[in-house]
């Protein structure tokens with residue numbers, strides 16, 4: 222157990238033990254060892270804090286929150302990792318840290334030569350209140366806070382004729398059951414038209430894309446010079462999805478062709494926008510070489526991590542408008558930082574200044590009314606004036622089971638959520654009896670009712686294959702591959718965890734085996750036709766990004782010989798495919814089942830989510846909400862044990878960062 226008297230040798234032995242258990246990364250342990258060499262006076266609790274701060278980065282936290290760590294060590298540090306409950310209890314942080322007090326820990330850190338506690342710039346660790354940062358992440362957080370603060374203060378001249386434009390772009394009053402409702406989309410447009418920085422948050426189908434397309438029309442239509450507008454998203458998949466939805470929206474805008482032609486319909490990834498440099502965390506665009514644009518829209522902003530946000534803000538010219546779109550209730554990025562969640566912490570309550578609200582009402586002709594709204598305090602809540610939450614989902618309007626289930630989970634109402642799970646065709650739950658449960662196998666291959674399973678894409682693969690003898694280069698191969706990829710997106714199994722019987726790894730093996738047994742797949746190991754794969758690492762040479770999904774298909778070579786190649790969508794809005802030989806793909810894994818984290822930015826007509834048998838650190842209401850909202854038409858919850866769903870609803874992600882505090886000064 223760690224106490225103020227623990228020696229460095231004892232501490233490093235504990236860290237070694239945690240590494241051996243797979244609880245800490247070798248990198249986290251190495252950092253503590255490095256600091257021990259740098260400072261022979263270092264106290265063991267300082268070295269411990271450095272290893273834990275590094276460990277927390279691997280779990281998405283920008284810093285180590287000392288108080289939260291001591292209050293609930295195992296939960297705060299996400300230990301033991303999923304699937305290892307009950308093992309090695311003596312090594313749990315709750316046991317090992319029991320002898321440490323917050324007062325002693327912060328005092329030791331503040332006194333350490335390794336730690337900047339009063340603005341020193343040459344120390345590798347930074348203590349701010351009860352939060353300990355590795356220097357690089359402190360710099361990112363401060364950089365982002367400074368850049369955002371400048372943009373939050375950036376009021377723009379109100380475009381000429383704003384009211385008229387709003388009336389033209391939003392011609393119909395929003396009616397719900399015959400009653401007039403506040404049109405938050407129109408308000409978001411008014412808010413964004415008068416700001417250099419706007420954040421629009423809303424659940425699935427609340428109209429974020431529609432709003433931004435209309436806003437872009439308004440900005441182009443009222444600009445003196447044509448504006449250079451760029452659209453981006455954190456992943457290729459999210460970019461492709463936005464590209465798809467934006468095209469139709471632009472086509473139906475009530476504006477003249479000149480304005481319409483100036484609204485881009487292509488969406489790139491943030492990496493491509495910034496110009497990623499191979500094998501480097503740096504980009505071609507930065508403060509010294511800013512992006513050549515006037516307006517930047519970033520969708521799926523919940524997936525932007527702190528480092529990316531730092532790079533993005535640095536590369537954005539001061540005059541450019543920035544619009545962030547996203548769903549604040551979704552899981553944050555896997556990397557450190559939960560920016561959207563941090564920035565939107567008060568979005569439900571609005572916190573608009575009375576004069577700002579009065580202006581918004583006057584210019585839009587809307588009445589701002591919602592029971593959750595609270596007025597902002599005079600001279601405060603500057604950030605809140607730039608944020609608008611869309612509150613009405615058109616996709617999940619009225620009686621939608623998926624919408625109601627997602628909302629109940631988001632509001633942490635387990636009983637209500639359970640009621641929605643019981644009702645109807647759209648949403649269903651299946652109680653599993655074991656790993657080889659017949660109902661599970663049927664669902665995976667055949668789906669349920671109209672909701673499809675994996676058998677669907679495999680029958681597309683088999684039945685729509687071009688006739689024998691169709692030549693290499695014939696467009697029929699391309700169309701077939703596109704059809705198979707689209708059919709695969711009709712259904713996906715999502716898992717909360719990677720390990721254990723209900724984790725991605727085991728399930729992928731079992732599903733391949735199942736489909737093989739049923740004669741739907743020719744193989745179940747290695748490369749076989751129909752194998753769906755997920756790219757797990759960016760490969761700039763091949764133009765594949767982490768998260769891209771492809772399917773192995775047999776196509777003819779130039780000489781007619783059939784060869785297995787993996788078809789990937791290009792994800793650049795072109796609708797084109799790229800075919801890659803399996804031998805060139807080293808960082809891929811089979812993806813019948815995928816984690817909820819990896820599914821962010823994607824949607825499937827039928828989404829099934831399987832929970833593990835016991836609660837573990839990753840199970841939170843955000844994870845459930847993100848999984849449920851991946852479903853477009855049908856959602857199925859698979860439960861090996863009753864009760865885990867309810868327990869997960871009761872827990873929230875608590876990402877540690879000081880961004881909001883820094884912004885509010």
Ligand SMILES: Nc1ncnc2c1ncn2[C@@H]1O[C@H](COP(=O)(O)OP(=O)(O)OP(=O)(O)O)[C@@H](O)[C@H]1O
Nearest residue numbers: 406423424425426427428429430431432466615616
């Ligand atoms: N003001 C509106 N009037 C009519 N239809 C609308 C309006 N706003 C949105 N819609 C429709 O509602 C659906 C969802 O809108 P949109 O795609 O803009 O939402 P979103 O929040 O961007 O969704 P996602 O969750 O996919 O990101 C679309 O079919 C869109 O055409």
